[in-house]
Amino acid sequence: MEYKVTSPAVLREPLVVPDKLLMGPGPSNAPQRVLDAMSKPILGHLHPETLKIMDDIKEGVRYLFQTTNAATFCLSASGHGGMEATLCNLLEDGDVVLIGHTGHWGDRSADMATRYGADVRTVKSKVGQSLSLEDIRTALVQHKPSVLFLTQGDSSTGVLQGLEGVGALCHANNCLLIVDTVASLGGTPFFMDRWEVDAVYTGSQKVLGAPPGITPMSFSHRAVERFKSRNTKVKVYYWDMALVGDYWGCFGRPRIYHHTISATLLYGLREAIALACEESLPTLIARHQDCAQRLYRGLEAAGFELYANSKDRLATVTTIKVPQGVDWLKVAQYAMKTYMVEISGGLGPTAGQVFRIGLMGQNATTERVDRVLQVFTEAVKSVQPNVQIKGKI
Amino acid sequence: MEYKVTSPAVLREPLVVPDKLLMGPGPSNAPQRVLDAMSKPILGHLHPETLKIMDDIKEGVRYLFQTTNAATFCLSASGHGGMEATLCNLLEDGDVVLIGHTGHWGDRSADMATRYGADVRTVKSKVGQSLSLEDIRTALVQHKPSVLFLTQGDSSTGVLQGLEGVGALCHANNCLLIVDTVASLGGTPFFMDRWEVDAVYTGSQKVLGAPPGITPMSFSHRAVERFKSRNTKVKVYYWDMALVGDYWGCFGRPRIYHHTISATLLYGLREAIALACEESLPTLIARHQDCAQRLYRGLEAAGFELYANSKDRLATVTTIKVPQGVDWLKVAQYAMKTYMVEISGGLGPTAGQVFRIGLMGQNATTERVDRVLQVFTEAVKSVQPNVQIKGKI
Numbered sequence: 001m002e003y004k005v006t007s008p009a010v011l012r013e014p015l016v017v018p019d020k021l022l023m024g025p026g027p028s029n030a031p032q033r034v035l036d037a038m039s040k041p042i043l044g045h046l047h048p049e050t051l052k053i054m055d056d057i058k059e060g061v062r063y064l065f066q067t068t069n070a071a072t073f074c075l076s077a078s079g080h081g082g083m084e085a086t087l088c089n090l091l092e093d094g095d096v097v098l099i100g101h102t103g104h105w106g107d108r109s110a111d112m113a114t115r116y117g118a119d120v121r122t123v124k125s126k127v128g129q130s131l132s133l134e135d136i137r138t139a140l141v142q143h144k145p146s147v148l149f150l151t152q153g154d155s156s157t158g159v160l161q162g163l164e165g166v167g168a169l170c171h172a173n174n175c176l177l178i179v180d181t182v183a184s185l186g187g188t189p190f191f192m193d194r195w196e197v198d199a200v201y202t203g204s205q206k207v208l209g210a211p212p213g214i215t216p217m218s219f220s221h222r223a224v225e226r227f228k229s230r231n232t233k234v235k236v237y238y239w240d241m242a243l244v245g246d247y248w249g250c251f252g253r254p255r256i257y258h259h260t261i262s263a264t265l266l267y268g269l270r271e272a273i274a275l276a277c278e279e280s281l282p283t284l285i286a287r288h289q290d291c292a293q294r295l296y297r298g299l300e301a302a303g304f305e306l307y308a309n310s311k312d313r314l315a316t317v318t319t320i321k322v323p324q325g326v327d328w329l330k331v332a333q334y335a336m337k338t339y340m341v342e343i344s345g346g347l348g349p350t351a352g353q354v355f356r357i358g359l360m361g362q363n364a365t366t367e368r369v370d371r372v373l374q375v376f377t378e379a380v381k382s383v384q385p386n387v388q389i390k391g392k393i
Numbered sequence: 394m395e396y397k398v399t400s401p402a403v404l405r406e407p408l409v410v411p412d413k414l415l416m417g418p419g420p421s422n423a424p425q426r427v428l429d430a431m432s433k434p435i436l437g438h439l440h441p442e443t444l445k446i447m448d449d450i451k452e453g454v455r456y457l458f459q460t461t462n463a464a465t466f467c468l469s470a471s472g473h474g475g476m477e478a479t480l481c482n483l484l485e486d487g488d489v490v491l492i493g494h495t496g497h498w499g500d501r502s503a504d505m506a507t508r509y510g511a512d513v514r515t516v517k518s519k520v521g522q523s524l525s526l527e528d529i530r531t532a533l534v535q536h537k538p539s540v541l542f543l544t545q546g547d548s549s550t551g552v553l554q555g556l557e558g559v560g561a562l563c564h565a566n567n568c569l570l571i572v573d574t575v576a577s578l579g580g581t582p583f584f585m586d587r588w589e590v591d592a593v594y595t596g597s598q599k600v601l602g603a604p605p606g607i608t609p610m611s612f613s614h615r616a617v618e619r620f621k622s623r624n625t626k627v628k629v630y631y632w633d634m635a636l637v638g639d640y641w642g643c644f645g646r647p648r649i650y651h652h653t654i655s656a657t658l659l660y661g662l663r664e665a666i667a668l669a670c671e672e673s674l675p676t677l678i679a680r681h682q683d684c685a686q687r688l689y690r691g692l693e694a695a696g697f698e699l700y701a702n703s704k705d706r707l708a709t710v711t712t713i714k715v716p717q718g719v720d721w722l723k724v725a726q727y728a729m730k731t732y733m734v735e736i737s738g739g740l741g742p743t744a745g746q747v748f749r750i751g752l753m754g755q756n757a758t759t760e761r762v763d764r765v766l767q768v769f770t771e772a773v774k775s776v777q778p779n780v781q782i783k784g785k786i
Binding site: 011016017047052053211233274347 | 448
């Protein structure tokens with residue numbers, strides 16, 4: 001018998017996919033229109049219909065980022081790929097990069113930049129707070145970085161980083177600005193061009209409600225110039241801005257075959273962006289902001305304490321301090337087991353310290369806020385009936 | 394007005410996805426069961442049901458590669474990501490890598506390895522042929538590489554590279570063997586363990602008929618040892634074998650959050666692999682081989698000349714010399730416009746010189762071979778009625 005490794009029995013069982021309410025920090029539930037689109041037939045990676053869908057997405061992404069940048073496209077990778085691609089395209093060996101650290105994504109970006117050979121410096125915010133413009137100015141003067149990396153919404157801490165004025169400050173200091181909007185875009189205002197942001201990426205599976213695996217991003221003309229003046233090739237073919245950009249038809253050159261894009265993910269993302277456009281950015285953002293306020297009020301009325309400073313809260317991901325004596329994991333398990341509702345624990349620096357509740361995309365509604373409040377308070381009471389929290393539950 | 398970039402009108406139009414017969418070098422048409430699976434609800438990246446699906450896939454991939462390797466998982470990227478990940482994990486600055494060149498994928502892998510700082514050497518086959526074991530032995534002795542890279546099925550030339558004996562030869566020369574099976578797996582025999590292959594990846598969107606965007610791969614214990622003894626961190630977080638492997642539960646350590654996997658693509662791939670397992674590898678491969686023979690006979694009877702040497706032909710992608718005076722692009726356009734059938738031109742070294750017809754997955758049937766033969770010959774005759782080819786059309 002030539003085939004020594006036999007066919008696994010588990011694959012004779014049917015595929016099981018339960019329908020859950022995803023109220024963690026993402027992915028969020030995808031709208032039915034997005035799910036339906038993904039069962040459409042596969043198209044080739046250079047078919048005219050595929051290129052048309054890519055063009056539609058490009059226009060939509062420019063709207064979402066509020067930019068007219070030519071270099072606007074998607075990566076065929078998760079949001080982590082977006083983080084790598086911004087750093088990898090804009091950094092060369094020995095370049096100083098300054099990481100604005102407001103949580104886990106500061107650590108992750110520092111790890112990546114180190115691997116790319118950069119000289120990594122960090123400016124860290126206080127716990128549950130964002131960095132002030134003054135914090136950033138001081139660090140820019142001290143470290144003289146060629147790139148500053150900020151996370152607009154750090155999903156590990158629920159901290160929103162203010163961006164107004166940062167781009168201009170960077171440019172006055174001969175520095176480019178990268179911003180991670182994976183967890184924030186569509187839930188909080190973002191103006192790439194007005195705020196002079198040089199590189200940005202977002203998550204498809206958060207506010208947009210598309211599947212993960214495809215990552216919208218954009219580079220400013222300054223970033224493209226920096227890229228063009230590199231002394232060395234970008235270390236990763238798959239992240240190379242010039243090649244991905246030529247696949248997406250960004251630079252007025254003929255389209256090239258850079259890799260085989262996932263038609264399925266394009267369909268889902270295209271429909272998700274179309275939904276966001278139909279709703280309009282101001283309305284989409286206002287809905288998330290209103291829902292977040294309702295959630296904060298509900299949580300505080302129930303006696304819970306929020307982790308992020310009131311002026312620095314990210315609408316899309318709310319962090320709640322785990323009350324003394326409460327086992328967060330049991331709470332999350334209760335919510336999932338009893339109601340198929342996802343509530344998450346912390347991540348990185350907040351692991352074990354917080355719960356995280358996400359309000360994203362079609363989950364940012366009054367009904368779902370009330371639903372998650374009810375499930376969460378019941379779960380905490382069920383796990384620890386004698387819980388000592390500030391107020392009543 | 395704060396929002397200067399307005400919502401694009403194109404996104405108010407419906408998504409248009411025609412149903413084509415994909416007889417190019419991939420993607421192939423996905424079976425309905427695969428398409429249906431992808432409209433199932435999104436799951437979180439660490440939900441038990443997601444991990445179960447990943448485990449199922451892992452078992453299936455081991456079967457497909459005929460390996461018992463612990464380090465078997467998928468990358469959340471296209472096949473190009475697989476190529477990068479094998480090179481990136483096994484190479485450090487200055488390492489000598491030998492590329493066995495049988496077409497375009499030799500150039501692509503050389504580009505990537507150069508970016509990773511390797512010292513790239515090449516051994517090139519004759520046009521339309523594979524490398525002999527003797528060619529490889531000579532090059533190994535001459536260049537003393539730490540890694541040899543081979544493409545089992547080069548989709549640009551339609552050349553099948555023999556692998557028997559190569560792994561043992563590499564190991565006798567203190568070299569690891571990477572094999573690209575993107576276009577070949579499931580259409581031609583492949584035995585990772587028996588042939589002592591150290592790193593392999595394949596395409597989801599070829600014989601398997603899953604969507605692109607997720608790439609099965611596997612590393613041998615030798616490759617894992619080489620990885621462990623690296624002096625430097627792998628340059629790319631996203632490709633880091635240890636981290637991806639820990640997400641996929643390969644090394645007996647607790648699962649980690651490495652990135653957010655695309656549940657949608659997992660569903661599609663899981664069902665595609667299940668279908669391959671149900672059919673069984675020997676039957677699947679025999680079906681592709683039989684269909685390829687039928688295609689060769691049909692093409693030769695019609696007077697066409699095949700590009701790849703008869704002993705070196707890849708069953709999944711057939712390359713046909715473009716007859717004198719025929720405009721290949723017009724032929725492809727005729728087939729698409731008249732019948733919605735994809736027939737491709739060349740790629741890289743074969744651009745403009747060949748047609749490429751793919752027989753992959755559910756397109757590898759007698760009916761579809763006959764269909765593509767009929768469409769192709771009609772297209773050529775239509776574009777160039779006075780075509781001078783060897784025989785009759």
